[in-house]
Amino acid sequence: MILKQPKLAPHYVLEVSRPEHMDELDVLVEMKPEFAQAPAAEQQAAAKELQHHIKSYIGVSTQVRVVAQSAIERSIGKAKRVIDQAAEITVARFHGAALRPPRYRYLSCMPSCLCLR
Secondary structure (H helix, E strand, O other): OHHHOOOEEEEEEEEEEOOOOOOEEEEEEEEOHHHOOOOHHHHHHHHHHHHHHHHHHOOOOOEEEEEOOOOOOOOOOOOOOEEEHHHHHHHHHHHOOOOOOOEEOOOOOHHHHHOOO
16 A cells, blocks of 8 residues: 555555553555655645545554654565554563563564555
């Protein structure tokens, strides 16, 4: 779905968090270089359009955030597309331990669904 958006680059990260009782999904995506200097309203419109497509095709509510050019880490090997903060917070709450930095988890369907043409 990201590739269908003419202004969005194929660089994205999914952040899963659990601030309350339910998981939340944030999609961080970059603008294409030629649109990197677009006004904030245009970037917000591209984010809302992607958010709508994700909800209508996959059925998942998300928050889409457009980030600065090159803000998403590039990988030489397998890309780290999903940052799972929810699992770390749950473990910390259960054990009463201090929060640890988020670990990366690979989801088999979600990242590929977002890149479908």
